[in-house]
Amino acid sequence: MLSSFLRRLATAIPSLIGVIIVTFLLTRVLPGDTAAYFAGPAATPEAIEEIRVKLGLDKSIPEQFVDYVGALVQGDLGSSLTTGQPVIQDIIDRLPASAELTLFGLFIAIAVAVPLGILAAVRQGSWIDHLCRIVATAGVSLPVFFTGLLLVYVFYYILGWAPAPLGRLDVFAFPPDPITGFLLIDCVLVGDWETLGSALAQLAVPSATLAIFALAPITRITRASMLSVLSSEFVRTARASGLSPFKVIVGYAFRNAMLPVITTLGMVFSFLLGANVLVEKVFAWPGIGSYAVEALIASDYAPVQGFVLAMAIMYVVLNLLIDLLYGVIDPRVRIEG
């Protein structure tokens, strides 16, 4: 188990090195003079030059790359020029907001999509199957920012159920001291139920937006995967042996249909990270996506590098977890691996 884990980890290293090189090159060709931006509009040319030397921007590109990798190894991602903080601190501050939103959205999507897909496969041709088909086709066509705006209009303006789409918490609520950074978990740990309610209310509409976006691929793959498993021999045998339909479908068929679903979840998670940027903009969510977009527009390259790197690491770790899950769900994969 451990050796296969390490072997799998080793295959991720080339991708990570590639990502480091690409982000470095990408951010070095950003337009705009970083030193001039950092010095401010009133700076003299000498002051700009001084800052350029201080930031190491006067060196050649290969030298800058060596510096960058050297700092990276020590966990130093540089400082953001816009917030004036170390990038690693900014990411630690903002990543939980994005992660909470994404994971909550993904959780809702799974809770709806998996049962829907299973029912659609079991009752093929019924109204549930048609509903599933509509969800799968319409879901991929919905622009996520449009869903967000529509939900804000319906739930905030017309119904008045949701709070104003302005960030993670009401202006009147006080967040608990960060323990994990996840507001929901922190509130539970501290026992602050009022803030928990407020945070949940703020979280509901944006995460529903993300969930609608994630619904389509999960439903589609669950249905397809269940259909192929349901027509296999062992399901027929289980049925013929007189097991209850519930046991056959959930205990036998679904367990075997899970592998493709898990694979798709990894892909969906990566989509969601992208969609996050749009949702964060609609809901003024103080997450890592909006941070990166602001930094990009200000040609502030350190946060962008840090952000892309953080995303890539998350993506690699996620794929690793998925591979490990394969082994847990399906022992046959473990033996072959």
Next chain:
Amino acid sequence: MSTVSETTPAPPAPLLAFWRDFSRNRGALAGLLFILLVVFCAVFAPIVAPHAADTQYRDNFLTAPPWAGGDDWRFLLGTDDVGRDILSRIMWGSQLSLFIGAIVVTLSLGVGVLLGLVAGFSRGLLDQFIMRLMDVLMAIPSLLLAVAIVAVLGPSLTNAMIAIAIVVLPHYVRLTRATVIGELAKDYVTASRIAGAGILRMMMIVVLPNCLAPLIVQATLGFSSAILDAAALGFLGLGAQPPTPEWGTMLADAKKFVQSGHWWVVTFPGLAILLTVLAFNLLGDGLRDALDPKLKER
């Protein structure tokens, strides 16, 4: 697109068979009809659109549609915050969306097929290099990569199109490479190799035509994702710049009016994106079922 030629009179037998399969799928047919409508709007926008895209009617800021409480029948879908007719802007915007789709698909399909062919035929270091590069491109969430590329090139519609073309490239490369490798193992390829066909002939005339079906399907679906991504970039302020009537840019302008209840400013451009993208997805699914029955979903 290829579907247009199928509707011409007296098509040859294979096309007729294809059309019979295709038209059996009602969703795909509806998608095709809607796309034809959008194409019509785009081509004849100067004639069909009731107003110019950027004319401001200063007495009619944020007028509601006449059938929903508004009072002016000149503006069927209402006006925006500076008094421009929304219906007209959507019609002019259809030109842009189709243009974006066409350019992005052409660029990414052209480059992607070429890289895929090279990778599939060489199967050595070059193959490894191309595919690892594609892996890196795929390791970064696509919208974020597009945002990053636009930030490098500067926000504009042209740069947004280039960025989206780069982002979707890996799909075409992988698809082409996989199909090419599958085809290369077949007997007819060996036969033409023995007959002395050169590498270019093998690529373009022998193998490529047999890889086309999945590529056509992917290109149709690519149209929809190009329109969607371009709208997303426009929404972030990184695509087409105001006052261009691009659908995503229109939504970005309109964002603040949702909270004050001016729903029509947001709803109609959003619906335009949704329906166009849906139409291309339905068409793509229909094409897949008709062209490539093996891939058909049960």
